[in-house]
Amino acid sequence: MTKRRVYVDNSATTPVHPQVLEEMLPFFNENFGNPSSVHSFGRQAKKAMDKARERVAVALGAKTEEIFFTGSGTEADNWAVKGVALANKDKGNHIITTKIEHHALLHTCEYLEKHGFEVTYLDVDEYGLISLKQLEEAIKDSTILISIMFANNEIGTIQPIGEAARIAKEKEIYFHTDSVQAMGNVKIDVKELGVDLLSISGHKIMGPKGIGVLYIRKGVRLDNLIHGGAQERRRRPGTENVAAVVGMGKAAQLATENLEQHIRDMTSLRDKLINGIYERIPHVKLNGHPTERLANNVNFSFEFIEGEALLLSLDMVGIAASSGSACTSGSLDPSHVLMAIGLSHEIAHGSLRLSLGEINTDEDVEYILEQLPPIVERLRSLSPLFKQCEGGKVSV
Amino acid sequence: MTKRRVYVDNSATTPVHPQVLEEMLPFFNENFGNPSSVHSFGRQAKKAMDKARERVAVALGAKTEEIFFTGSGTEADNWAVKGVALANKDKGNHIITTKIEHHALLHTCEYLEKHGFEVTYLDVDEYGLISLKQLEEAIKDSTILISIMFANNEIGTIQPIGEAARIAKEKEIYFHTDSVQAMGNVKIDVKELGVDLLSISGHKIMGPKGIGVLYIRKGVRLDNLIHGGAQERRRRPGTENVAAVVGMGKAAQLATENLEQHIRDMTSLRDKLINGIYERIPHVKLNGHPTERLANNVNFSFEFIEGEALLLSLDMVGIAASSGSACTSGSLDPSHVLMAIGLSHEIAHGSLRLSLGEINTDEDVEYILEQLPPIVERLRSLSPLFKQCEGGKVSV
Amino acid sequence: MYNETVMEHFTNPRNVGEIEDADGIGEVGSPQCGDIMKIFLKVEDNIIKDIKFKTFGCASAIASSSIMTDMVKGKTIEEALALTNKDVVDALGGLPKPKVHCSVLAEEAIRSAIEDYKKKMK
Amino acid sequence: MYNETVMEHFTNPRNVGEIEDADGIGEVGSPQCGDIMKIFLKVEDNIIKDIKFKTFGCASAIASSSIMTDMVKGKTIEEALALTNKDVVDALGGLPKPKVHCSVLAEEAIRSAIEDYKKKMK
Numbered sequence A, B: 001m002t003k004r005r006v007y008v009d010n011s012a013t014t015p016v017h018p019q020v021l022e023e024m025l026p027f028f029n030e031n032f033g034n035p036s037s038v039h040s041f042g043r044q045a046k047k048a049m050d051k052a053r054e055r056v057a058v059a060l061g062a063k064t065e066e067i068f069f070t071g072s073g074t075e076a077d078n079w080a081v082k083g084v085a086l087a088n089k090d091k092g093n094h095i096i097t098t099k100i101e102h103h104a105l106l107h108t109c110e111y112l113e114k115h116g117f118e119v120t121y122l123d124v125d126e127y128g129l130i131s132l133k134q135l136e137e138a139i140k141d142s143t144i145l146i147s148i149m150f151a152n153n154e155i156g157t158i159q160p161i162g163e164a165a166r167i168a169k170e171k172e173i174y175f176h177t178d179s180v181q182a183m184g185n186v187k188i189d190v191k192e193l194g195v196d197l198l199s200i201s202g203h204k205i206m207g208p209k210g211i212g213v214l215y216i217r218k219g220v221r222l223d224n225l226i227h228g229g230a231q232e233r234r235r236r237p238g239t240e241n242v243a244a245v246v247g248m249g250k251a252a253q254l255a256t257e258n259l260e261q262h263i264r265d266m267t268s269l270r271d272k273l274i275n276g277i278y279e280r281i282p283h284v285k286l287n288g289h290p291t292e293r294l295a296n297n298v299n300f301s302f303e304f305i306e307g308e309a310l311l312l313s314l315d316m317v318g319i320a321a322s323s324g325s326a327c328t329s330g331s332l333d334p335s336h337v338l339m340a341i342g343l344s345h346e347i348a349h350g351s352l353r354l355s356l357g358e359i360n361t362d363e364d365v366e367y368i369l370e371q372l373p374p375i376v377e378r379l380r381s382l383s384p385l386f387k388q389c390e391g392g393k394v395s396v
Numbered sequence C, D: 001m002y003n004e005t006v007m008e009h010f011t012n013p014r015n016v017g018e019i020e021d022a023d024g025i026g027e028v029g030s031p032q033c034g035d036i037m038k039i040f041l042k043v044e045d046n047i048i049k050d051i052k053f054k055t056f057g058c059a060s061a062i063a064s065s066s067i068m069t070d071m072v073k074g075k076t077i078e079e080a081l082a083l084t085n086k087d088v089v090d091a092l093g094g095l096p097k098p099k100v101h102c103s104v105l106a107e108e109a110i111r112s113a114i115e116d117y118k119k120k121m122k
């Protein structure tokens, strides 16, 4: 029996695009030189780096000298926040962010709180949107950085980044946005948006893992996160991961070139999935914003059941997804994002994220819509929270 | 004309070993899952991570839970030093290191000096060796960390790490060693050595670029360098670079399994090169220690000429090497390592490092010995520092 | 992540359901922590004649409930009370460390049901 | 890194050598900074009849010396003094930014040699 495998966890990570891998391959043991070396091996590597940097710059609407490669999206986030905080503490110690940031942002802010910084975590509404009014009110004289994620990794809600950046600019406060999930699913132009710093990650856009980018607008003052050699114009040392940089360049190019078509395709699959689940399964709730939402994000809560059990049951029929349940995070609490939009613990535990990608097809969606209802039904039949009432109709 | 290419810059970076690349390949777009994911894609990736960690642990004589993957050797060095410094500043603010560390160590220490730490930089002798007596004398009540590189990247000198670690242990001071260059060229067993922290890097041992390892002895107190998700037991967040981790595991395994044979092979090539240069070229000086020296390191100063010109001339005949000349580092001063062993500026500028690797053969060495003398002669003929005296014999 | 025994008990859990006229009912856990186990007992002559469960929780919670109910079925009340979470883990052939609390919940659930039975007996 | 013109002048530098009975000699740079240029002039009727150089330094220092000597050969002293480092860079078709100081050295070297010539003339 060849089991069907349907991967709908593209927000967790994506496969490397064949064209991306193809461009990476020569850099492992043919053009393997160190870009800092004077000789031809080094110059070849340097040239490949330059080309990749140019591609990323074009993809983001930035200048090449504003593109810095890091070892992950997480590192880019850490660098932006710690770098700005430490370099500008003479100006103030206050940072504004949101309650629904990725842990790369939140735990960095918490660390800074332990070291003399003050952080305001903005609320979001039931759809996951921040309030620009609350943002404006949160600004103090001591505010040196505002960091608001472009799109949320769990519920897909897209924030009004351009407006938020404008507010920051008026007050001369640095503005950073974690665009790890937005990249490839939303149009990003750093100049149009008016942001000062922006993070992306390779493996979320069919690039390799272990590579991120921090866009740093020319003139922004920030400390290094990592100290050492002269790489990345002395700002991010460590021998360059040439193959991954090349992969990042190609992935960024592909993600931008095909953006409109990709958004159309994903939206169509997404809406088919959302509508199909609503039609087939009672007692469900779509998490996130109905329209201000990533084209590839579906996130439902299924009442009365727990997410990990749901994931494992889906896995047994070949469907790979994820959940905000505590059981899947290794922590005791369910996702802070689901809590921030006001879900109760038990509803949050029963969440399922299906995140689509270029590899998914209509048949994948149909397969999910076929497999999911009986699984939910079976788990509900095991649940003490769920009672079948007479006549077969379900109720609480 | 197919030009011969001889790569003798293996201390800058190495090609990925074919067996390493082979093991990595499935993790780009077949087993591409995120190891944190519950589903089968994730579990496959997790399993591969576990195997790689086990291999690295075996290679270093460590426990698997003492192995942490980072994005580079530089990051491992930064983490060790900043992590220990920040977590232990209640105990003291003094760090001891050496004048010949890699910039990943030195610039990190300089950064800490700006933030209230005090750093002692130990001298080295003309061969690049530290003095254990000086180390002991440098220790104060406030010393919290001693960091001494295992083997130097430029001149190949190997330090008495076991003895130095013993001194640290007696005084209950954490001991870190940057083993980026030692790994694969020297036997390393963290328990025998008695070190608390040890850094290595993938691309120096025929593994991929963009991956490092920090060995952290169980019980060592250090802060995170990067904050975020729960990866690497919450100590080094960011989606794991599975392919690179797999590559690192294989590379560490190969490096250790074949160590003795490798050392014999490298030593034989090295000594042939050293003796050949001495025989064929006057006015040269071997830099580094005559015996306490990496099996793959050759470093000569050629009087009266400058390193970059030498490198480019070698490059034109297909030989890839490196130099401690200022011109190749982008800074105004020649290598701090060559200065620390007491070379004059002009001698330091004329240095050439030939670093051998598994890819090199006897023929490579012969080719170098054939090409190098006329190149040195030509450059000397251009140099105002060099005068041909009557009768054809060279002198200053 | 989970071994075959755990997966087998998760996929085909034994003793699922409720007992209408149960002699004892125990419920432990809470929706907050993501696990609720509810146990229904039928006791005759100090022996657990029948046992059913309903569980809201992850795979290991469901598997722990399943194997625990199997283990105490047909046993005396005393034997059932002697059951520890370690017995549950062992019977399952091991659980991942962060999941061990599920076995604790199973131990607590049977104790709670027996307590309820004893209370009702008084 | 370097363009073809630079590499050509590095590989086949023009005017290498010394002039025994030079009318002017200039030396700039120092071993510390890794560059020394030494220029030898032969001047007749205010015209640079012959010029030779010796350079200790990187490829761009050697190439700058080479092209500079070519550029001023046959020129008047005034024309040679008007030569700027930018002229040298342009003639080389550009130098990488960190290497521009080599062209400055070339400008300084010819000036220093002319100065020496003028001093000797007095």
Ligand SMILES: Cc1ncc(COP(=O)(O)O)c(C=O)c1O
Residues within 6 Å of the ligand: A237, A238, A239, A240, B011, B072, B073, B074, B075, B077, B102, B104, B149, B151, B152, B153, B178, B179, B180, B181, B201, B202, B203, B210, B212
């Ligand atoms: C001794 C030493 N330490 C640290 C490093 C840094 O390693 P990486 O470039 O992988 O960050 C290197 C190499 O560049 C090295 O030779």
Ligand SMILES: Cc1ncc(COP(=O)(O)O)c(C=O)c1O
Residues within 6 Å of the ligand: A011, A072, A073, A074, A075, A077, A102, A104, A149, A151, A152, A153, A178, A180, A181, A201, A202, A203, A210, A212, B237, B238, B239, B240
């Ligand atoms: C919104 C967001 N920010 C940051 C990250 C961190 O990226 P990485 O795992 O590549 O470090 C992720 C993904 O894990 C993310 O979804």
